Structure formats: structure tokens, C-alpha cells
Amino acid sequence: MIKAIRVGVAVLATSAFLAVAVQPVQAAGRATTGASADRESRLGTRTQPLRWAAPHDLRIGTAVAGGGHHLEQEYPDPFTYDRPYRRVLGREFNSASPENQMKWEFIHPERNKYNFKPADAIVRFARQHGQVVRGHTLLWHSQNPAWLQEGEFTKGELRAILKEHIFTVVGRYRGQIHQWDVANEIFNENGEYRQENIFIRELGPGIVADAFRWAHRADPKAQLFLNDYGVDWPGVKVDAYEALAKQLLADRVPLHGFASQAHLSMRYGAPDQLAGVLQRFDDLGLYTAITELDVRMDLPEGGVPTAEQLQTQAAYYKTVLDACLAVEDCNSFTIWGFTDKYSWVPVFFPSEGAATVMWEDFSLKPAYFALRDTLAAAR
Structure with missing residues (x-):
């Protein structure tokens, strides 16, 4: 397989971002950074967004909120109504992943009816802002x-339905999608x-190759791409994906990434073995990606994270980046959304x-600075 421009091995950033003073701000109902970072954290005053800090061959993306059933009714579609x-x-990202707008229940609500308007709007926005789009998801x-x-x-009917859906949806955005999550979460934890x-269930595992x-x-x-959660450490689930990837490649199936x-x-602990997992698929000649990163925490009474929690969260984000x-x-x-305002987690x-x-x-947490400083150090 011929690969595009490769991402160089990073010069690991120091953990200096953890030294930024963090103190709770009771009136705001949250915590904020120290004085120098706080000035930069205000909306519109940042000197270098994430997309500009990153190496030129690494896309920095976010899920695009909109249409999700978990969102508060005040903003049923943040992408459309929240300026x-x-x-x-x-400003911050050069890759966009529709959080819900390309999933079957949104884009194909009836057997003979498609709803492309929300996805079309994201693709158009991405083009206008110099962003690529990650399609999510087909199977x-x-x-x-x-x-x-x-x-x-x-x-036969079920196979025809899937084939027609893939050709219709992928074909509509032909040449406009950087990556597709073709097969999503196809293995259980036991592999x-x-x-x-x-x-x-109805057509057998061979349908995965057909979808690709x-x-x-x-x-x-x-x-x-193959895409899944719970593959941040070695284990039977990672083994299952590696075996599948090897088989697909041996059968000349057009698989490009994991x-x-x-x-x-x-x-749980930070995923300190993730680089090794990604390297296993890189060794097969595949691209790798982080597609839905977020780091949730147990909130103290009152809902305000402590300084220690924010520092730990920043360290988790940095570990994944x-x-x-570290993988070529x-x-x-x-990241799976950039503001707690629309997070699926709660x-x-x-x-x-x-x-x-x-x-x-939209003010910034230590985790944001951890990402930005690590990206800048890797340029």
C-alpha cells in the first residue's frame, strides 16, 4: 500500500503545563487556570489554536455536535444555532466528525428516504474553513x-440494503471525505x-469485507478504517482486530486504517500502552488514528473539579496524543467534542x-494547553 506523507516521531513535550496554577472559581461553577493562561483562555484571544500548533501532516479534529437526542432542548442543534x-x-480544528448526522437513524430514517441536509451543512462548513471530514459510520x-x-x-434483502446505503451515502460525498469509519465496534470485549x-448476525462476518x-x-x-473503543491496551479485542486486519489485507480488501x-x-489508569497497540497496526502498513477522545471524571459535590483532577485529566489527554x-x-x-456544554458523557x-x-x-482547561503545547513541541 502506498502511504501519504508520514507523521514523524514526536519530540515529547515536557509536562510543564501541569505546573500552571489551578484554583477553583466558585462563582463560575468551574475551575480556571492561572493568570497568564487565563488571559489566553477567553474566547477569541488565543494566539495559536490547536490546528496551527500541530505538525502539518497530522489532522486535529473534533466531533460536531448536532441532532443528538442527549442534548438539552435549548440548543437542539448546536452546529446550526450556537454561533x-x-x-x-x-478556528481550532482542521478535521470535523459528524457526531450523529451521518449515523443510520439520522441520515437514513426511512427505508426509501435519506436526510442529507445536516451532513451536507457540515461538509460545506468544513470546506469553507479548510477542514477535512471524517465520515462516521457505515456498519x-x-x-x-x-x-x-x-x-x-x-x-438477500438485508445485503442489498447495506450495499445501497453505502453507495448512496459514500457516493454523495465522494471526494469530500478524508476518512470513513466503515466498521464500528464490531467486536465484543472477548474478541x-x-x-x-x-x-x-444475519449475514456473517464476511459482510465486513464487503462493506469495505x-x-x-x-x-x-x-x-x-476499523474503529472501536476499549483498544487502548493490549488484549483479546486488539488481537481480534489485528487478526481481522491481516486477513482483510491478505484478501486484498481496501482497508487503510485502524x-x-x-x-x-x-x-482507570492512563493508556500508557496505546502507542504499542497503534504500532502493531502501523507495522501492517495501515494508518492509525485517535477518533473520539474524551476523559471523564467523578465530580466532587457541587460539580467543580479539583485542581488535581484537572491536572490528571490533562496528563491523560497528553498521554494519548x-x-x-510516537507512531509514524x-x-x-x-477529540469527541470540545466543550462540556454539549458533551454526551453526563x-x-x-x-x-x-x-x-x-x-x-468555551474557556480553556489545562487539558487544552496540554494538547497545544505537545503539538507545538512536535512540529
Whole structure:
């Protein structure tokens, strides 16, 4: 496989960002950084956004909030209605991942009806702001419409439905998508295929290879990825993906990359073996990526993280970025949302939160500076 420009091995940044003084601000309901960083943290006053700090061959991305059922009704679609959100989105990042807008239940709500308007708007925004787009996702067990999950189809009909969906969606954005998460979360923690995935359950694991072939035919220029959570440490799940990747490549299936979502919790240790995991797939000739990084924490009474928690969170973010930078062909690094205002975490993990790099008012946490300074050191 011929690869594009490679990401050089990073010069690891120091942990000086952890020395920034952190103190709670009770009136704001959050914590903020020390004086020098605090001046820089105000919206619109930052001297160097993440996308400018990064090495030129590493895309820095975020999930684009919008259409999610977990969002508060005040902003049912932040991408459309929250202008400060859009300004930060356009300024800080050069890669955008639709959080929900390309998932089956949103883009294909009825068997014979597609809803492209929200995804079209993101693709248009990305083009206007010099961003690439990561397509998410084509083959997944979750967030499928009822007509698909509850329908009674023959195997032939189900195969035709998936093929038509991939050709329609990928084909619509042909030449406009940098990477597609083709197969998403297809293995359980024990390394066995998820039977909740209707296509795998009914058609067998071979449908994964077909999905990659169809996506490649629909857009030969897009990089096609396997994507999953819980692959930040070596284990049977990583082994399953490595075996699958080897088989797909041996069968000349157009697989181009492997990605760790990296949804992390501070209840567990930092993923200090992630670089080794990514290297295993780099050694196969694949690109690697971080696609959905956030770091949630248990919040003290009152909901304000402590200085120690913020420092630990920053260290987790830096650990994941260091892992990406240490692997030659890790070419995309995406955080799953950039502001706590629209984070999915508190809905699905009610006792945890504060998982992103910015507060609800878009001011910056130590984690943001950890990312920016590490990126700048790797240029």
C-alpha cells in the first residue's frame, strides 16, 4: 500500500503545563487556570489554536455536535444555532466528525428516504474553513432506525440494503471525505463478533469485507478504517482486530486504517500502552488514528473539579496524543467534542463529567494547553 506523507516521531513535550496554577472559581461553577493562561483562555484571544500548533501532516479534529437526542432542548442543534460554538469549531480544528448526522437513524430514517441536509451543512462548513471530514459510520450495531432493526428481511434483502446505503451515502460525498469509519465496534470485549450488529448476525462476518469493498468503489480516495473503543491496551479485542486486519489485507480488501476511540475515564489508569497497540497496526502498513477522545471524571459535590483532577485529566489527554505522535502513520487526532456544554458523557455516565478540553463558556482547561503545547513541541 502506498502511504501519504508520514507523521514523524514526536519530540515529547515536557509536562510543564501541569505546573500552571489551578484554583477553583466558585462563582463560575468551574475551575480556571492561572493568570497568564487565563488571559489566553477567553474566547477569541488565543494566539495559536490547536490546528496551527500541530505538525502539518497530522489532522486535529473534533466531533460536531448536532441532532443528538442527549442534548438539552435549548440548543437542539448546536452546529446550526450556537454561533460562538461555530466560531471555535472553525478556528481550532482542521478535521470535523459528524457526531450523529451521518449515523443510520439520522441520515437514513426511512427505508426509501435519506436526510442529507445536516451532513451536507457540515461538509460545506468544513470546506469553507479548510477542514477535512471524517465520515462516521457505515456498519454499526447502534443508532439504527427502527425500520432496519425491527424489519423482517431475507438475507438477500438485508445485503442489498447495506450495499445501497453505502453507495448512496459514500457516493454523495465522494471526494469530500478524508476518512470513513466503515466498521464500528464490531467486536465484543472477548474478541467475538457482536451479534447485536444485524448485518453481522444475519449475514456473517464476511459482510465486513464487503462493506469495505463497497465503500472503496463508492469513493476510491477516502481512507477506510476499523474503529472501536476499549483498544487502548493490549488484549483479546486488539488481537481480534489485528487478526481481522491481516486477513482483510491478505484478501486484498481496501482497508487503510485502524482507530482507537479513546473514550477514557479517570477511574482507570492512563493508556500508557496505546502507542504499542497503534504500532502493531502501523507495522501492517495501515494508518492509525485517535477518533473520539474524551476523559471523564467523578465530580466532587457541587460539580467543580479539583485542581488535581484537572491536572490528571490533562496528563491523560497528553498521554494519548504522545501515543499518536510516537507512531509514524498516526495521521488524525480527534477529540469527541470540545466543550462540556454539549458533551454526551453526563447523560450516559450520570456520576461523571467535565470530559472535554473546554468549559461550557468555551474557556480553556489545562487539558487544552496540554494538547497545544505537545503539538507545538512536535512540529
